[in-house]
Amino acid sequence: MASGRIVVYGGRGALGAACVNHFKKANFWVASVDLNANDSADVNITVPKDASWVQQEEHVVNELGAVLQGQKVNAVICVAGGWAGGNAAKDLSKQSDLMWRQSVWSSTIAATVASKYLSPGGLLALTGAKAALEGTPGMIGYGLAKAAVHQLTKSLGAKDSGLPENSLAVAILPVTLDTEMNRKWMPKADFGSWTPLTFVAQLFDKWLKGEERPPSGSLVALVTKDNVTDLIIQ
DSSP: OOSOEEEEETTTSHHHHHHHHHHHHTTOEEEEEESSOOTTSSEEEEOOTTSOHHHHHHHHHHHHHHHHTTOOEEEEEEOOOOOOOBOTTSSHHHHHHHHIIIIIIHHHHHHHHHHHHEEEEEEEEEEOOGGGGSOOTTBHHHHHHHHHHHHHHHHHTSTTSSOOTTOEEEEEEESOEEOHHHHHHOTTSOGGGSEEHHHHHHHHHHHHTTSSOOOTTEEEEEEEETTEEEEEEO
16 A cells, blocks of 8 residues: 655656655655656656646646546645746846746646645645845846745745645755756766755655644755755745
């Protein structure tokens, strides 16, 4: 018998795949929602890339509903996203549009999924960015989208947000995650200041179990130094 049911939005990305693997090892039933399938997941819901925001939401909600058949999930974890640089003088609308699709569309769809399928007391985790707590002049579109995710998280954590009773809405705010791609593009960086993907997956697991939960609506910065990660709750 499965330990519970988890939805990972962005389950094919580096952090998403780490979450899928972690929860599969812990004997959870895991559904991955992404543009491409993750073969490690129990169920894959493939998002139609060229569909509108509303169409993507309808597709994910309907597909998941058909799979769950009235069952609830213990957590909806949205780790979809991406990064793009650029300022007001270079492709601002283009980069902002891309970042909005990757971070904001996915986060709002995850929130809708949680409103329908999350069990009371369950976990909805979104992904912001510590950098977006301040100005991001070299990556304006990225900061814009992540700041919107922060606002969404605070709204979801407040009364009358539409989420199930006693559920926890929280956003992680990484600085830099220790992924293969980041190591490829920044080979001379201080890897000891990067947050391991396993740490993030274990953190979600703790919150899922009700351990060391921050208040709902919290923004939780992940600050790693000398291979030790501290949580700074905003």
